[in-house]
Amino acid sequence: MTEVNLMTEASAAPAVTKPHLPDAQTVTQVRHWTDRLFSFRVTRPQSLRFRSGEFVMIGLLNEHGKPLLRAYSIASPAWDEELEFYSIKVPDGPLTSKLQHIQVGDEIILRPKPVGTLVHDALLPGKRIYFLSTGTGFAPFASLLREPETYEKYEEVIMMHTCREVAELDYGRQLVESLQDDPLIGEMMAGKLKYYPTTTREPFHHMGRVTDNLSSGKVFADLGLPKMNPEEDRAMVCGSLAFNVDVKAILEGFGLVEGANSDPRQFVVEKAFVGDGI
Ligand SMILES: Cc1cc2nc3c(=O)[nH]c(=O)nc-3n(C[C@H](O)[C@H](O)[C@H](O)COP(=O)(O)OP(=O)(O)OC[C@H]3O[C@@H](n4cnc5c(N)ncnc54)[C@H](O)[C@@H]3O)c2cc1C
Ligand SMILES: NC(=O)c1ccc[n+]([C@@H]2O[C@H](COP(=O)([O-])OP(=O)(O)OC[C@H]3O[C@@H](n4cnc5c(N)ncnc54)[C@H](OP(=O)(O)O)[C@@H]3O)[C@@H](O)[C@H]2O)c1
Numbered sequence: 001m002t003e004v005n006l007m008t009e010a011s012a013a014p015a016v017t018k019p020h021l022p023d024a025q026t027v028t029q030v031r032h033w034t035d036r037l038f039s040f041r042v043t044r045p046q047s048l049r050f051r052s053g054e055f056v057m058i059g060l061l062n063e064h065g066k067p068l069l070r071a072y073s074i075a076s077p078a079w080d081e082e083l084e085f086y087s088i089k090v091p092d093g094p095l096t097s098k099l100q101h102i103q104v105g106d107e108i109i110l111r112p113k114p115v116g117t118l119v120h121d122a123l124l125p126g127k128r129i130y131f132l133s134t135g136t137g138f139a140p141f142a143s144l145l146r147e148p149e150t151y152e153k154y155e156e157v158i159m160m161h162t163c164r165e166v167a168e169l170d171y172g173r174q175l176v177e178s179l180q181d182d183p184l185i186g187e188m189m190a191g192k193l194k195y196y197p198t199t200t201r202e203p204f205h206h207m208g209r210v211t212d213n214l215s216s217g218k219v220f221a222d223l224g225l226p227k228m229n230p231e232e233d234r235a236m237v238c239g240s241l242a243f244n245v246d247v248k249a250i251l252e253g254f255g256l257v258e259g260a261n262s263d264p265r266q267f268v269v270e271k272a273f274v275g276d277g278i
Contacts, residue, residue, distance in 0.1 A: 021061065024107040028082055034167050037136070038100060039075065039086045042108060050114035051121065052078045052147035053140045053236070055270075057111040058085065060098055067109050070095045073139035073238070073270075074114065077146035079184070083110070086139040086171055088273070116140070117268045118236045120149050122261050126234035128156040128225070132210050132247055135163055137238035137272035138172045144236070145179060151188040154234070158194045160219065162210050164201040173197060194223050210239075211246045230255040235267040240276070244269050 025042040032038040050056070052074075059069035076084035089100040102108065118140045123129070129150065131141040138161050144150050150157055161172045176195045180186050196219055198206045206222070213219040220227055228235075228251070235256060237247045248258065251267050259265025 021107055021109055023109050023111055025083070025110045027102050027104055027106045027108060030102060030104060032100075033171050034165075036089050037087070037168060037171065038089060039084060039171055040102060041076070041082045041084045042110065044081060044083045045110065045112045048083075048112040048114070050074060050078055051116075051119045052143040052149070053118035053120070054114040054116035055140070056114050059095055059109045061109070062094070068095050069109065069111065073116070073118075073143070073272075075139045075142035077143050079148075080146070084142070086136055086142060088136050116270060117260055118144070118238060118270050119261065119268075120144075120147075120153060122259050122264050122268045123234045123236075124259070124264050124266060126154065126266070127232040128158060128234070129154045130158045130160065130228070130233065130235040132214075132235055132237045132239070133161050133272070134210065134239035134243050135168070135272060137161075137240075137243070139272075140238055140270065141236070142172070142175050145175065145193070146182065146185060148185055148188055151185060151192055155192065156194060156225070157189070157192050158196060158219075158223065158225070160196045160198070160210050160213070162198045162200060162208075164199060166199055166202050166204050169197045169199070169204075194225075196223065210243070211250055214247070214250050228254040228256070230257070230266050233266070237267065237269040238272050240273065241271060242276075244271060 027040055027042050029041040055071050055073045057069040058072045059067055062068040072085050074083055075086045090096045133141055163169050179189055198208050200209055235251055237244055248269055256266035259268055
């Protein structure tokens with residue numbers, strides 16, 4: 001893997017890590033997308049098994065030598081030999097104020113106990129699946145879009161991702177563009193994936209909140225799809241709490257019922273973060 005490090009700030013302050021931590025993994029790639037978004041890859045513990053869409057706890061040692069851990073969706077698919085993460089940079093955030101400075105060769109802590117609701121097992125079979133996200137809520141879908149099961153289970157996959165500005169869509173756009181050349185799923189996903197990125201505060205070819213584009217029927221009209229219905233459609237939702245609450249109400253309005261690992265239904269929801277946003 002080549003290191004792509006576009007922002008000069010990345011080399012400013014070293015991350016607070018110590019070699020040979022328990023559960024340590026080594027950073028293999030870092031890429032900064034905007035001044036508030038970056039992605040990175042780390043080595044994968046040999047024992048780690050997870051389902052595409054799940055999250056784990058990762059972090060660094062704090063100044064007192066204690067682990068400072070946060071939940072992170074694994075953005076890479078279950079078959080990948082490394083693990084990828086897509087992260088916010090919270091300027092005064094306890095973890096990400098330091099994590100944003102990691103470089104290739106640094107170590108992070110990764111607790112190998114994956115969990116989460118955004119997994120195929122939590123949904124009943126259907127014809128189409130909608131992945132609905134804002135901001136870093138794209139991360140679990142970066143995993144699921146690279147998961148062969150997604151294309152085996154569904155005839156159509158609709159990826160909706162909304163950010164305020166165009167540059168904030170770049171990680172998702174480049175990932176979607178890379179899929180057609182992926183030797184594992186390029187052929188499987190041909191003609192199945194409909195990508196619908198939108199912005200809300202900067203001009204773009206498609207604009208508007210996910211909620212508004214679902215409620216108005218605009219996304220269905222633009223993509224030539226029928227209105228969402230519980231017989232054919234399934235959905236996974238990942239964004240801020242406000243986004244999740246609003247999308248859930250809309251999906252229920254279409255007749256879809258929320259499911260869980262233990263009780264598969266028509267849609268599942270997971271928080272992209274706790275709080276109101278930075
Ligand atoms: C199930 C789950 C999965 C998560 N997956 C990811 C992920 O894949 N990528 C990721 O960047 N974060 C993810 N998070 C959020 C993550 O756990 C941390 O909150 C984030 O890394 C910031 O940590 P911090 O210590 O710097 O600040 P914190 O003290 O954790 O957060 C400070 C404030 O920043 C805001 N904030 C935190 N995270 C975000 C975010 N992602 N987008 C916008 N505002 C945010 C919130 O208002 C929060 O109160 C996830 C959270 C949960 C619960
Ligand atoms: N994004 C930036 O450029 C930026 C820069 C600096 C600081 N911040 C701060 O960071 C925090 C988080 O910003 P963010 O852009 O990552 O996340 P966000 O505020 O959750 O917005 C992300 C996207 O989700 C949309 N959205 C928000 N609430 C929604 C809801 N209930 N239903 C449907 N769509 C919804 C937003 O549309 P709307 O635009 O219509 O709200 C936006 O397109 C904010 O407090 C902000 O002040 C953001």
